Amino acid sequence: MLKNIVLWLAGIMLVLPQIGLAQVHETTLSNGMKVLVKEDHRAPVVVSQVWYKVGASYEDNGITGISHVLEHMMFKGTEKHGTGEFSRIIAENGGRENAFTGRDYTAYFQQLEKSRLPISFQLEADRMRNLTLPEVEFKKEVEVVMEERRLRTEDNPRALTQEQFYAAAFVSSPYHNPIIGWMDDLKNLTVDDLKTWYGRWYAPNNATLVVVGDVDAQAVFNLAEQYFGKLAPSEVRTMKPRPEIPQLGARNIAVKAPAKLPYILMGYKVPVVNTATEEWEPYALEMLAGILCGSNSARFPRELVREKQIAAGVTAGYDLFARQEDLLVFDATPAEGHSIEELRQAIEEQIERIKTEVVSEEELARIKAQVVAHKVYEQDSVFYQAMQMGLLETVGAGWQKLDEYPERIRAVTAEQVQAVARKYLVDDGLTVGILEPQSLTDKSLASAEH
C-alpha cells in the first residue's frame, strides 16, 4: 500500500506544474489601498471583494459586536445612494452580493458578469467613505442582529458552549469575545459608536481590494485607480498589542443549557503563522490536526468513531492564519452509552500516542496528497481563490503564503509532528468546555433574554 501511495503522490506532484497556477498581480494605489488581481478566464464572471483590517478582535469591552453591526449598516446607504440602493443596483445587474465579519476582518463582495465590474467598484468606493448611518435604520438593524444572535447562539446549545469556552480560554486576548458580540453590548450600542468605528477603520489605506475572474490585471488596476484612487487616506491608529497572558494550568468549564446530547470542546494554545518563532511549527500543527481528524481515514474517525465506537462525531479545528495566538480545538459528542469522561480520556490517549509514537510515512503522505489535490480543486471557485488571498493579506500573513502552503506542508516530517504535539498539546495550555444537557421541557431553564 505504502509504495502505491508514494507513486500516486508522485503523480499528483506532476499535475501541479501542468495547470500553471495563475499569477497574482499586486499593486498599491497612491492612497495606500492594496489591490490584488488573479486572472481566471474559465467563465465570463468576476468576483470583487473589499477587505478591511477590522473585526471582532479589534473591539474593546463594552462595544463587542460593533464590527459586525457596522457591516450590516454598510447596506443602509450613502449620500449618493439611499438605504437599500446598493443591493438594488447589484441585483439589477444580475449580481450576487453579501458581506461577512470574522475575528480579524470585515469583507464585502459582489459576483457579477465580467462587464459589470465598474458598478461594483463605484458602489464600494462610495460606501468606503460616505456612509450616512441613519439613526432610524440603526435602531431596526440592531434588532435584526439581536435576532441573529438568538438564532445562532442563544438557542443553539453547542454554539453557546463554544462561546463560553472561548471566553474561558482567552483572558486578555480579544479572542475572548464572540464575533456577534455580547447581548448587553448590542443593546447598549449607539449610532455614535458606529460613526466613530467607521471613521476609524474604513479608509483605503486600511483596505485590500481583491479581484478574481475573466479580467485583465492592468485594466483592473486602472479601474481601481479611477474609482478608489481618489479617496483620501486616513491616519489609521496602531492598536495596542493585546497578547494572551501565559496560561498557568488547565481550565475546565461547564455549560448548562437545554439540550439532548452532551458535548465536549478541548482546546490547546498554539502558535499560528503570524506568531510562530519557528516557521515550520504551524504547518506541523496543521499536519497533526489532519492526521488526527482531517478526513475520513484519519485516526479519530477510524479509531474513536468506527473501531472503539466511543464518539458519535469528532472534529478538529485549527486556523493557522489567525492574526493572534489561537487554539487547536477538538470537539466531540460521545456515542450512546459512553460518557464525556470516557470520550475525553480516549482523545487524551490519542494525543499521548502521537507524542510517543512517530506517525507513519503513509499517514503523512495521505495528508500531503489531499493538500495538493485541494490546490487544484480550489481553482474551480473564483470566490474561494479571492477569499484566500483577501484573508491572508488582511491578517498580515501576506497572500504569498498561499503559494508556499503546499510546499510547507510537504516539508513537514514525522518528527516535527511529534515535536509540536509534545510542546503544545500539554495540560497547562488546555481548556475544556463541557455541555451538560438540561431538560428541554422544564420551562424554568428556558434560555432567558439577556
Next chain:
Amino acid sequence: MTRMQKILVLFSFVVAIIVISVFWITEQSNRELTAAPISTNGLSIENWQTRNGARVLFVHAPQLPMVDVRIVFDAGSARDNSKAGLASFTNGMLNHGAGEWDTNTLAERFDSIGAQYSNSAARDMAVLQLRSLTDTPLLDTAVSTMMAIVNEPHFDQNELERLRKQVLISLKSQLQSPGTIADKAFYRTLYSEHPYAMPIAGEPETVTAISREDIIEFYKQYYVGRNAIVAIVGALDKAEARDMAERLVGNLPKGKSAPALPNVKALQQAEVVQEAYPSSQTHILVGQPGMKRGDADYFDLYVGNHILGGGGFGSRIMKVIRDDNGLAYSCYSYFLPMREDGPFIMGLQTKNESRDQALELLGKTLREFIEQGPTADELAHAKKNITGGFPLRIDSNKDIVEYIAMLGFYDLPLDYLNTFNSKVSAVTLESIKDAFARRVEPGKLLTVTVGQQ
C-alpha cells in the same frame, strides 16, 4: 487550506436556501450603473445511455485536470414505504465496506489520492458524488473505489449496527434544534399520508426496525441501471466519459425505473401546529403544497416568488419583516420543486414576543401579493436580476454537475439552461397574478410554530 479549518464568520444576510437566480438588462433606471447585455450561451451537454439503461449527461471542461461525477438514483426517502429512514440508511451504508475493501480501506483509498467522496439522500434522490484529479493512476484508483461502492456494497451486519447507532444519535440531536423540529412538523402535517411526509433520516422506532434484508432488498430494487442518472463534468473526452460511466454503473442490473409517486393532495383547510420549545425565538413556517419540476406554472411561480420572498434584499418579505420592522435575521419564501408537488414555504425566526406580529405581517404580505400581484417595477427588477446573472449559474464545474444531474433526474430538456432567460423574460404581471391565484390559497395555509407560547 484543508477541510479541517473552521472559518468563523457571520454573514450580513442569510444566503438564500434556493439556488439564487439568473439576469439581464433592458430598462435603464440608472444609466451610469448599467452595462451591456449578457450573452446567454449555455452549456453543450452530451447525453447517452449506458448498456444497462442508465442515462449519462456529460460536459467537457478541459481547463482544470479534475473531474466531478454525480450519480443520482431515484431512491430517496419517498421510496421508504413504512420503513422511514430506509433510503437514507441504504445510501449511507454503501461506503461502509464494498468490493475487496472494508470501510477504513475505502476511506484510505480516496484520501491517499486526494479524491473527495460524499453521499446523501433527499426525498426524491439518493446521491453519490466523487471529485478526483484526472491524472491516470489517480483517476483509476478513484473510479475503481467508487465502482465497488456502487456495485458491491457489503451491508455488513456489524457496520450496519454501528451506522444505526450514529443515525439514532443524530436523530436525537435534531431534538435540540427548534428549526429542525419545525421543519419535520411542517412536512409531516403538510404531506400527511404522502411519502414526502416522513423525515428523510426516519424516526427512532422505524430506524430501529430496519433489517439487513430490508436494506439489501431496497438496494436491489432501486440501485439499478434504469433508475440511475450519471452526470460527469471535467477534463475527459467523450470516450473517456463513456468508459467511466460504464465502469461506474454499467454492471448494475438493468432493473426498472421506480414507479410513479402518488399525487400530493391539497390542504382542505387552514391548519396550525404549535410545539412548545424552550427557545428565545419562535421558528415559523407557513405554506402549502407547491409545484413539481417541469411544472407548467414554473416560471410564473419562480419569478413571482423572487419578488415575494425569494430574491433576498428587495423582496417583499425581507422588506416588511426585516428592513421595516427588524423582526428577523432570516426571512424568506420559496417553492421547492420536486418529482411531485414540493412545498411552498414562507419562513422566519423571531423572538417569542414578536411571534403574532410576524405571523400577521407574513400573512398580510402574501394576501396582498396574491390579490394585487407584483408591480411593473418589481417585475422588471426581478427579470434583470434573474437574467443578468446567467453566467454565475454555470461558472464552476461544481455548479454544472449539479445542474445537469438535476436536468437528467427530472427529465428536463437539455436546452433548459439555454432557454431559461427567454422563459423568464416571457413572464408577465398577469401571468404571475394568474398563477398565484390558482396555485396559492391563503385561506388554506399550514402554519407551524416552535417556541415558547
